[in-house]
Amino acid sequence: MFFIVTGAYTLINYQEFLAQRTELMRASEIREILKITEGKKIISLAGGLPDPQVFPKSELAEVTREIIKEKGDRALQYSPTKGVADLRDALLNYMKKHGISVGSNDDIIITTGSQQALDIIGRVLINPQDVVVVELPTYLAALNAFRLYRPSLVGVPIDDDGMKTDVLEEKVRKLAGEGKKVKLIYTIPVAHNPAGVTLSIERKKHLLEIASEHDILVIEDDPYSHFVYEENVDVTPLKTLDSEGRVVYLSTLSKILAPGLRIGWIAGNKELVEAFERAKQSLDLHTSTLCQYVAAEAIKRGLVDRTVEKAKVVYREKRNVMLSSLDKYMVKGAWWSKPIGGLFLMLRLPSDKVDTKELLPEAVQSGVAYVPGAAFYADGSGRNTMRLNFSFPKPEEIEAGIRILSELIRKKLS
Amino acid sequence: MFFIVTGAYTLINYQEFLAQRTELMRASEIREILKITEGKKIISLAGGLPDPQVFPKSELAEVTREIIKEKGDRALQYSPTKGVADLRDALLNYMKKHGISVGSNDDIIITTGSQQALDIIGRVLINPQDVVVVELPTYLAALNAFRLYRPSLVGVPIDDDGMKTDVLEEKVRKLAGEGKKVKLIYTIPVAHNPAGVTLSIERKKHLLEIASEHDILVIEDDPYSHFVYEENVDVTPLKTLDSEGRVVYLSTLSKILAPGLRIGWIAGNKELVEAFERAKQSLDLHTSTLCQYVAAEAIKRGLVDRTVEKAKVVYREKRNVMLSSLDKYMVKGAWWSKPIGGLFLMLRLPSDKVDTKELLPEAVQSGVAYVPGAAFYADGSGRNTMRLNFSFPKPEEIEAGIRILSELIRKKLS
Numbered sequence: 037m038f039f040i041v042t043g044a045y046t047l048i049n050y051q052e053f054l055a056q057r058t059e060l061m062r063a064s065e066i067r068e069i070l071k072i073t074e075g076k077k078i079i080s081l082a083g084g085l086p087d088p089q090v091f092p093k094s095e096l097a098e099v100t101r102e103i104i105k106e107k108g109d110r111a112l113q114y115s116p117t118k119g120v121a122d123l124r125d126a127l128l129n130y131m132k133k134h135g136i137s138v139g140s141n142d143d144i145i146i147t148t149g150s151q152q153a154l155d156i157i158g159r160v161l162i163n164p165q166d167v168v169v170v171e172l173p174t175y176l177a178a179l180n181a182f183r184l185y186r187p188s189l190v191g192v193p194i195d196d197d198g199m200k201t202d203v204l205e206e207k208v209r210k211l212a213g214e215g216k217k218v219k220l221i222y223t224i225p226v227a228h229n230p231a232g233v234t235l236s237i238e239r240k241k242h243l244l245e246i247a248s249e250h251d252i253l254v255i256e257d258d259p260y261s262h263f264v265y266e267e268n269v270d271v272t273p274l275k276t277l278d279s280e281g282r283v284v285y286l287s288t289l290s291k292i293l294a295p296g297l298r299i300g301w302i303a304g305n306k307e308l309v310e311a312f313e314r315a316k317q318s319l320d321l322h323t324s325t326l327c328q329y330v331a332a333e334a335i336k337r338g339l340v341d342r343t344v345e346k347a348k349v350v351y352r353e354k355r356n357v358m359l360s361s362l363d364k365y366m367v368k369g370a371w372w373s374k375p376i377g378g379l380f381l382m383l384r385l386p387s388d389k390v391d392t393k394e395l396l397p398e399a400v401q402s403g404v405a406y407v408p409g410a411a412f413y414a415d416g417s418g419r420n421t422m423r424l425n426f427s428f429p430k431p432e433e434i435e436a437g438i439r440i441l442s443e444l445i446r447k448k449l450s
Numbered sequence: 451m452f453f454i455v456t457g458a459y460t461l462i463n464y465q466e467f468l469a470q471r472t473e474l475m476r477a478s479e480i481r482e483i484l485k486i487t488e489g490k491k492i493i494s495l496a497g498g499l500p501d502p503q504v505f506p507k508s509e510l511a512e513v514t515r516e517i518i519k520e521k522g523d524r525a526l527q528y529s530p531t532k533g534v535a536d537l538r539d540a541l542l543n544y545m546k547k548h549g550i551s552v553g554s555n556d557d558i559i560i561t562t563g564s565q566q567a568l569d570i571i572g573r574v575l576i577n578p579q580d581v582v583v584v585e586l587p588t589y590l591a592a593l594n595a596f597r598l599y600r601p602s603l604v605g606v607p608i609d610d611d612g613m614k615t616d617v618l619e620e621k622v623r624k625l626a627g628e629g630k631k632v633k634l635i636y637t638i639p640v641a642h643n644p645a646g647v648t649l650s651i652e653r654k655k656h657l658l659e660i661a662s663e664h665d666i667l668v669i670e671d672d673p674y675s676h677f678v679y680e681e682n683v684d685v686t687p688l689k690t691l692d693s694e695g696r697v698v699y700l701s702t703l704s705k706i707l708a709p710g711l712r713i714g715w716i717a718g719n720k721e722l723v724e725a726f727e728r729a730k731q732s733l734d735l736h737t738s739t740l741c742q743y744v745a746a747e748a749i750k751r752g753l754v755d756r757t758v759e760k761a762k763v764v765y766r767e768k769r770n771v772m773l774s775s776l777d778k779y780m781v782k783g784a785w786w787s788k789p790i791g792g793l794f795l796m797l798r799l800p801s802d803k804v805d806t807k808e809l810l811p812e813a814v815q816s817g818v819a820y821v822p823g824a825a826f827y828a829d830g831s832g833r834n835t836m837r838l839n840f841s842f843p844k845p846e847e848i849e850a851g852i853r854i855l856s857e858l859i860r861k862k863l864s
Contacts, residue, residue, distance in 0.1 A: 048695055050721040053633065053667055055577045055599070061728040085528055093522035101515040108507035112708035114499055148562055148712075148734040155733050163469045181732040185469070219467065253467055281462055294526035296739030298562075307464040314475040318595045319569050320562040324738045325710030 060184050073405050079437040082405040084229070084379055085428040087354075090347040091294050092339050096330065099337065103329045115325040117317045118309070119146025119301070123332040127301055130335050134262060135276045136285065138303045145312050148323045150259060150288040150300035154181040156315045157255055157284065157302070161220060162187045167211060169221040171199050173382070173412030173421070175229050175257065178222060189414040190218070196373070198235030199223060201242040208250050218252050226271045227260035227378030230412050230423035234376055237270045240277055247282055254283045262292050263344045264377035265352035271377070281305045289331055291379070292344050297327040351379070351427055354434060358426040361435045365442035367449060372424075379427035382409065385420040390448045392422045402444055404437045474598050487819050493851040496819040498643070498793055499842040501768075504761040505708050506753050510744065513751065517743045529739040531731045532723070533560025533715070537746040541715055544749050548676060549690045550699065552717045559723050559730065562737045564673060564702040564714035568595040570733070571669055571698065571716070574725045575634060576601045581625060583635040585613050587796070587826030587835070589643050589671065592636060603828040604632070610787070612649030613637060615656040622664050632666050640685045641674035641792030644826050644837035648790055651684045654691055661696055668697045676706050677758045678791035679766035685791070695719045703745055705793070706758050711741040765793070765841055768848060772840040775849045779856035781863060786838075793841035796823065799834040804862045806836045816858055818851045 073080055103111050118124070124141035131138065138144065147153040154177065162168065162185035170179065172191035182189070190211070192204045208218050221243065225235035235243070247254050254274060261271045275285040284304035289297060302312055316322070334340055355375060362372055362383070369386030385392070393408035409421025426434055487494050517525050532538070538555035545552065552558065561567040568591065576582065576599035584593065586605035596603070604625070606618045622632050635657065639649035649657070661668050668688060675685045689699040698718035703711060716726055730736070748754055769789060776786055776797070783800030799806070807822035823835025840848055 048665070048667075048719070050719060050725075053575055053722075054725055055573070055575055055580075057577075058574050058725055058729070061574075061725070061732065063728055063731070088523035088527055091522055091526045093518055093526070096526065097515045097518035097522070100518060101511045104507055104511035104514060108505055108511070109502035110710075112505045112507070112510070112710040113502055114704075114709045148737075151735040152733060159469070160472050160475075161467055161469055163471075166469075177732065177735070184732060251462070253462075290528075294740075295528045296524075296526040298734065298736070298738045305462070305464055308467075311464075311468055311472055311475070314477055315472070317477070318475065318591065318598060319566060319733065320712065321565040321591070322712070323562075324712045324741050326708075327738050327740060330740075 057184060060186075062180060072400060076400070078400060078403045078405055079429055079433045079440070080405045081424045081426070081429060081434070081437050082407050083425055083428055086291055086295060086347070086379070087350055087427055090343055090350055092343050095339050096294070096334065099333050099339070100326075100330050103333060104326070107329060111326050111329040113325060115322050115328065117322050118313050119144065119323065120325060120328040120332065123299075123328045126332045126335040130340070131303065134273070136273050136303070137276075139306065142306050143309055144301055144303050145309050145316065146323050146328060147300040147302060147316070148320055149290060149295070149298040150257065150286050151177055151181065152316070152319065153286040153300050153302045154178050154257075156312050156319070157286075158182045158185040160308075160311045160315050161253070166219045167216055169204065169207070169218055170414050171223060171228070171231070172415060173230055173409060173418055174222065174414065175224060176411050178257065179412070179414060182222070191414040194228070194231055194233055196233055198225060198228065198233050198239055199243065201239045201246065204243065205246050208246055208252070212250060218250060220253050220255055221247060222255040222257065223274070224257045225274055226258060227264060227375050229259070229378060230380050230382050230407070230409065232373030232375030232378060232381040234269065234271065237272060240272065240274055244274060244277055244282070248280055252282070254278075256283050256285045258285060258287045259291050260378040262287070263348050263351070265348055265355060266376040269376045275303065284308060289340070292347070293331065293334055293340050297324075297331055299323065299327055299331045354426040354429075354431055355381070357431045357434045358424065358438060361438035365439045367442060367446050379425055381424050381426065383422050383424055385445060385449070387449060388420050390445060391419045393419065395444070395448065399441060399444055402440050404440045406441070471598060474600075476594060486814060490814070492814060492817045492819055493843055493847045493854070494819045495838045495840070495843060495848070495851050496821050497839055497842055500705055500709060500761070500793070501764055501841055504757055504764055506748075506757050509753050510708070510748065513747045513753070514740075514744050517747060518740070521743060525740050525743040527739060529736050529742065531736050532727050533558065533737065534739060534742040534746065537713075537742045540746045540749040544754070545717065548687070550687050550717070551690075553720065556720050557723055558715055558717050559726050560737050560742060561714040561716060561730070562734055563704060563709070563712040564671065564700050565591055565595065566730070566733065567700040567714050567716045568592050568671075570726050570729050571700075572596045572599040574722075574729050575667070580633045581630055583618065583621070583632055584828050585637060585642065585645070586829060587644055587823060587832055588636065588828065589638060590825050592671065593826070593828060596636070605828040608642070608645055608647055610647055612639060612642065612647050612653055613657065615653045615660065618657065619660050622660055622666070626664060632664060634667050634669055635661060636669040636671065637688070638671045639688055640672060641678060641789050643673070643792060644794050644796050644821070644823065646787035646789030646792060646795040648683065648685065651686060654686065654688055658688060658691055658696070662694055666696070668692075670697050670699045672699060672701045673705050674792040676701070677762050677765075679762055679769060680790040683790045689717065698722060703754070706761070707745065707748055707754050711738075711745055713737065713741055713745045768840040768843075768845055769795070771845045771848045772838065772852060775852035779853045781856060781860050794837050794839055797836050797838055799859060799863070801863060802834050804859060805833045807833065809858070809862065813855060813858055816854050818854045820855070
């Protein structure tokens with residue numbers, strides 16, 4: 037018998053070439069789940085995709101065509117690492133309209149999505165063993181980005197009003213007593229991902245007091261405050277309350293325009309922004325010039341505002357369907373958040389008996405996917421929680437998904 | 451007298467919050483020089499910008515409009531970390547046409563410019579103290595990207611035929627004798643940046659033999675081989691000669707379509723590409739979906755091929771102007787490369803008396819800018835060299851720039 041060997045690839049042991057830090061790079065659980073579900077006919081409550089029906093397609097098509105035709109010499113060229121001035125100006129005005137004042141466009145750096153902002157913050161600010169406070173749970177991709185820089189993560193639990201700042205105060209004091217300084221607090225105050233809760237105004241003030249007393253920088257991740265579905269809720273960003281230049285604010289156009297453009301930004305003290313700029317230089321030189329021009333124009337022409345208005349209507353309805361389906365089908369004793377914005381809610385089962393990660397293959401078998409909650413908890417807890425997305429699936433899919441999920445959970449618990 | 455103090459920013463010592471690795475992030479000398487020249491009426495031979503007249507603006511405007519209109523639901527949405535399949539397929543075919551065969555589109559990952567490819571390679575492959583061989587000189591931004599991961603850099607000199615592989619062999623052997631394994635060889639074989647030289651076919655084979663004998667991975671950075679200005683020159687990529695899966699190939703659309711799209715890619719063994727993918731996940735989730743769709747369509751419609759044909763004519767003429775200006779004006783005893791492609795040539799002065807970094811302010815004062823060569827040398831040598839760009843300035847500017855520069859150098863040397 038003959039084997040035809042093409043090439044001699046087996047000679048190289050690629051694993052031996054990998055740097056140690058590569059071991060810290062975990063494949064995101066969400067992305068792995070999305071792979072499982074690919075090609076299968078199941079209802080996915082797992083992703084975090086915006087509903088493409090809110091993308092302003094025809095307007096963006098025209099804007100983009102005009103930009104390339106009229107400003108192509110610049111829009112297709114290399115551009116400054118910090119970002120195109122037009123876009124930084126547009127964001128400065130946009131933030132001002134939302135009550136967030138920063139000094140000038142020099143306090144803003146454009147990033148390739150807010151994922152890059154998270155990596156840059158970790159890279160520039162986190163030494164191994166630096167203490168970083170995160171919410172329990174918190175955004176999985178922030179955990180993964182920070183972990184590469186080997187911080188000591190300290191979790192603070194949340195409730196319906198966001199991070200429990202009394203627990204935060206206690207933990208910061210206790211650590212200070214042990215000679216450990218907290219360097220950063222990372223928080224998603226409005227329409228938290230994955231938890232769907234919002235930090236109350238009293239707690240916001242409390243958090244900033246603690247930060248000031250203990251000289252801590254606050255990383256405010258705010259993808260959602262620009263579109264909340266409820267009237268009369270307080271979504272004041274921490275940055276607005278920040279009189280000391282202590283808050284490093286990050287946001288993104290992914291949810292209020294289109295994620296495919298990969299436009300995020302960081303706003304903070306110029307001195308920090310300059311360090312971020314040096315980091316970004318070796319990361320990708322700069323973010324797509326074309327996408328930056330398109331984004332600037334979209335903001336200036338009110339396209340972002342109109343997208344937000346459209347998105348609010350669509351997502352409010354979908355959230356309502358998810359909430360009412362949970363009311364209708366979910367087992368007694370379960371808790372779930374009531375998000376005022378964002379794309380997600382969190383569900384906690386009434387008993388530790390069910391591990392949502394172990395349940396997932398069965399759920400997928402039954403035709404519904406979600407993200408197990410444990411990955412969002414820095415301390416590995418939250419095994420009876422799951423994150424549910426309502427922005428992407430159709431309303432009827434949301435109801436069916438929650439029904440299937442509820443039945444499965446009921447069966448498991450009985 | 452009253453001072454109105456807005457905010458209490460002075461309270462925070464931001465420098466204390468920076469991680470140690472931030473010290474390794476140097477601002478690129480090129481970018482700093484570009485800042486000096488901003489707003490001044492000087493001839494810049496310093497940058498590395500393509501000539502915007504080669505951008506296919508009207509075609510790209512149409513392609514982009516169509517894509518957003520027709521495929522906007524996908525082109526404006528999140529997409530896989532590894533890259534849009536359409537683009538990976540298009541690149542697979544494009545590479546095949548240029549004699550570079552990789553197994554499948556799974557051996558390709560899209561990066562946000564080739565700068566990100568360099569960072570990912572450093573991040574995934576370089577442990578502190580790992581020995582990495584680079585050319586003397588080599589691409590400044592690669593040095594800066596790699597240095598963050600604290601390699602031990604070993605420089606190998608070049609001549610008109612590229613890296614001196616006999617010196618390479620000697621150094622690798624000597625290191626092996628000291629118990630030090632070389633892990634990576636980073637090379638820009640065709641139309642080297644900054645040196646403008648091209649590795650001969652004999653040396654390419656020799657380099658691969660050495661790599662094979664000592665089990666070294668070869669990082670082939672190839673932005674330029676797709677458009678060389680001479681006929682009958684051998685520009686076979688190392689990847690084409692690679693029978694062992696030892697070459698990690700990177701390239702970019704920045705020079706053959708438009709840098710503002712930020713589309714680069716890495717092609718290599720699937721096992722490595724998977725590790726690169728995990729790294730990219732926390733870096734920026736994925737490269738702009740829109741830019742990827744535009745790039746895929748541009749390749750498929752032959753737009754890249756047409757841009758290359760146009761670029762060849764423009765750059766060949768500009769290079770010729772620079773070469774003939776050097777012949778006409780430059781001091782005797784100076785050496786300069788005769789690039790068969792790319793955007794740069796390198797000039798070496800006949801004496802060590804003139805440090806090109808010290809000369810720069812005077813040159814700018816006289817109306818011409820360049821990049822001092824030392825920053826491209828891993829060992830800090832090359833102080834009598836400079837990199838000259840011929841792609842961006844107009845032909846008459848090139849001639850005037852070289853004339854001014856030559857006069858200044860003659861004055862200094864006498």
